[in-house]
Amino acid sequence: MKRFLILSIFITLIFSLPADSFAQNKGIIGGSSDQTATPKQSAQLKVSVINAPVQVPAGTNTQVPVSTEYQVGPNDILDINILQPEPPLLNTVTVSPDGDITFPYIGTVSVKGKTLAQIQEDVQKRLGDGYIKYPVVSVDLKQSHSRRFFVYGEVVKPGAYDMEENMTVLGGISIAGGFSQFGSASRVKILRPKKGTTGYDVIKVNVKDVMDGVADSDPAIDQGDIIVVSEGIF
16 A cells, blocks of 8 residues: 555656656656757857858969079069059060060060069069059069970980979989989989080989988089980999
8 A cells, every 4th residue: 555655656746747857858768868959059050060160272372482593584484463553463474585575554574684573673663653653563483484404314204394493313303204214323414514615514423322312412403404314234
């Protein structure tokens, strides 16, 4: 009788509880631990998704990194941007074989042998001379075609190549596709044109020692250098 009375009281207490008490404790009393989000929580979730930072891939930089002493030459391609006044005006120009460019408002500008800073100052000054009030100009090297080096002999793709900043012998051979089947890494030489005269200075390079870390450094090459890879001795 006592047990029946206690059981009746327990059942009565359970059914007298509010319905939301069961919802709040659903995860505890044998149910799923997942809770259905309220309308307010759903709104907060949507805002969080919208405001999440988006990772945008960096764009490809088409401009060539160059030193401040780089001298522009024929066939080089320049980006000349008039930043002020707005809207900006971007012009991509190719240096002619004579070393000139043609630019809006000011016509022909001689750029051969000048640095990018000198060209910038010249264009900016001429634009400000009665054409644009307080112009702000930037000049960047987009592609370098006036400075070239050559790779011949036992490489995969012999020929002429555009110079890059801090170009070395090993880098030049790599651009030419690397050594051919018969190329010898220990029989490489640089033919460097003599300044003010004809002929070449010959610089022998053991690229194998460079790759093995035995040589002190990978020699830098200059404009007009010819890298020659000889056939190995078998």
